Amino acid sequence: MRIFVTGAAGFIGFHLCRRLLDEGHVVDGFDGLTRFYDQGLKAERRALLEARNGFRLHVGMLENEGALAAALAAAKPEVVIHLAAQAGVRYSLESPRAYVGSNIVGTFNLLEALRENPPGHLLIASTSSLYGAGRHIPFVEHQHTDQPLTLYAASKKATEVMAHAHAHLWRLPTTVFRFFTVYGPWGRPDMAPLKFVNAIEAGRPIDIYNNGAMRRDFTYISDLVEAIVRLIQCVPRPAEEDVSDEPALSPVAPFRIVNIGRGAPVNLLDFIDEIEHQLGKRAIRNYLPMQKGDVPVTFADCHLLERLTGYRPQTGIQEGVAALVDWYRSHGPLQPA
Numbered sequence: 001m002r003i004f005v006t007g008a009a010g011f012i013g014f015h016l017c018r019r020l021l022d023e024g025h026v027v028d029g030f031d032g033l034t035r036f037y038d039q040g041l042k043a044e045r046r047a048l049l050e051a052r053n054g055f056r057l058h059v060g061m062l063e064n065e066g067a068l069a070a071a072l073a074a075a076k077p078e079v080v081i082h083l084a085a086q087a088g089v090r091y092s093l094e095s096p097r098a099y100v101g102s103n104i105v106g107t108f109n110l111l112e113a114l115r116e117n118p119p120g121h122l123l124i125a126s127t128s129s130l131y132g133a134g135r136h137i138p139f140v141e142h143q144h145t146d147q148p149l150t151l152y153a154a155s156k157k158a159t160e161v162m163a164h165a166h167a168h169l170w171r172l173p174t175t176v177f178r179f180f181t182v183y184g185p186w187g188r189p190d191m192a193p194l195k196f197v198n199a200i201e202a203g204r205p206i207d208i209y210n211n212g213a214m215r216r217d218f219t220y221i222s223d224l225v226e227a228i229v230r231l232i233q234c235v236p237r238p239a240e241e242d243v244s245d246e247p248a249l250s251p252v253a254p255f256r257i258v259n260i261g262r263g264a265p266v267n268l269l270d271f272i273d274e275i276e277h278q279l280g281k282r283a284i285r286n287y288l289p290m291q292k293g294d295v296p297v298t299f300a301d302c303h304l305l306e307r308l309t310g311y312r313p314q315t316g317i318q319e320g321v322a323a324l325v326d327w328y329r330s331h332g333p334l335q336p337a
Contacts, residue, residue, distance in 0.1 A: 003232075004077035004119070006030045006110065007084030008057060011188045012125070012179075012224065014045040016081065017055065019225050026054045028075035030068065031084065032061040037190050038335040045186060062106025069113040076117065079232055082110055082124045085156075088190055089129060089293055092152035103155035104162075111166045121173050121235050123228065124163055128180040128217070128261065128298045129153040138299040141178070141248035141257045150293035160257070168253035173235045177228065180261030180300045184221030184320060185327030189334045192268075193218070193321075196275050196283070197328050198336060205284040208268065212287060215265035215297040220320040223313030227260045230309035248304055261300025262313040274317050278325040 003020055007013040008029025020027050029049065033042055049055050058074070060067035062084055072080075086092075086102035107124070114122065131139040132149045148154040160176050167174040183193035199206045236254040248257045276282055290296075306312045328334075 001078045002026045002028070002076060003079045003081065004028045004030065004072060004075045005081045005083060006062065007082075008049065009033060009042045009046045010083060011186055012182060012221070013083045014049065014186055015184075015221050015225050016083070016228060017049055018052075019229060021052050021054050023229075024054075027056075028071065028077065029055065029057045030060060030071050031057065033059060037188060041186070041189065041334060061102075062109055063101050065109040065113065068109050069116070072113050072117055077119050080110075080114065080119045080122045081228065082107065082122065085125065085159075087152070087188070089150050089152050090291065091190070092150050092155075093292060096151040099151050099155040104158045107159045108162060111162060114166075114172060115170055118170065118172050121175065121232060122163070123175045123177065123231060124159060126156045126160055126176050126178045126257075127153065128178050128259070128300065130157055130160075130178060131295075131298070133295050137297065138263065138301040139259065140301040141259055141304055149295065164250060164253055164255050167250070167255040171238075171254060173254040174256075175231055175234065175236060176255075176257045177231065177260045178257065178300075179224065180217040180219050180259070180298055182219050182221055182224050184324055187221070187324065189336070193271070193275075193324060194328070194334070196272060197279065197325060198334050200275060200279055200281055200283045201328070202333065203284070204336070205286045206272070207286050207288055208272070209288050209294060210290040210296060212267075212269040212272075213296065214268040214294075215299070216268060216271070217261040217263065217265045217298045217300050218271065218317060218320065219261050219313055220315035220323075223262065223315050224260055226311060227305055227309065227313065230311055231258060234308045246304070258305050258308065259300040259302055260305060260313070261298070261302060262315070263300050263302040265297055265299045266317055271317055271321070274321045275325070278321050
């Protein structure tokens with residue numbers, strides 16, 4: 001198929017594009033190559049993708065509607081996977097306007113461009129941050145998500161509801177997936193897993209919020225990519241059908257929300273212990289109170305993913321952290337985020 005991936009030079013986009021190319025698809029990537037974190041890492045990912053047959057990168061910002069529309073018109077995609085976004089819960093406390101521009105305006109521009117050239121399936125990345133401090137554990141797709149704790153989460157909620165309205169009005173089949181703490185080789189250096197590895201290896205202290213009393217549903221990157229690839233074929237059925245058997249499917253639009261997580265939260269201190277074990281080094285631990293906008297636990301209910309695809313993530317932290325550390329040591333240090 002012809003597949004268009006926004007955020008192609010990002011952590012998840014890079015791994016997804018490689019997998020799609022391995023399967024023989026033609027992939028057009030779109031990426032703004034922003035300076036949110038280490039530009040060298042993005043340049044390396046880009047170079048590896050551009051060396052592959054069947055890949056073409058369009059450089060541009062989602063806020064530039066003309067550049068985005070031109071890239072889509074050139075690609076003529078059958079499937080669009082929208083991963084590009086301003087990410088990061090903590091950065092949203094410092095630079096909230098970046099989230100409005102990229103996540104809200106940028107997604108709106110994509111949806112409008114797709115009215116002219118609609119693909120057979122639109123897939124959009126969202127986040128487990130939408131669940132906030134929800135009391136329903138594990139988090140299930142149809143539970144209440146109208147009380148976001150950060151502007152990052154609020155911007156992703158806006159992404160979801162705009163996409164639902166677009167799916168209803170223009171009958172474009174749309175799947176939204178909510179990610180849970182993705183980690184692995186080529187990861188984002190601002191996220192805790194690689195941030196911890198980078199600091200511990202260099203002998204720098206690591207900040208541990210809520211004094212370590214946190215649990216996260218860590219999801220290994222290859223598991224996430226496997227789930228996305230399988231969901232491409234799970235096109236939401238037309239609206240106005242009985243959806244009582246699947247509450248995450250909209251009753252008025254070809255629109256579905258799916259969690260992608262391992263469904264097995266890990267204590268943060270156990271995760272750090274595993275990094276120490278794999279590195280053979282002890283961390284210098286700086287224990288801090290809970291940070292604004294943070295939550296004590298994330299926990300995905302993955303029954304819908306398994307029902308739709310026959311698959312659920314399986315990689316445990318021993319295997320996942322070992323792969324992350326092996327990659328880090330072969331790659332070399334990163335600029336601290």
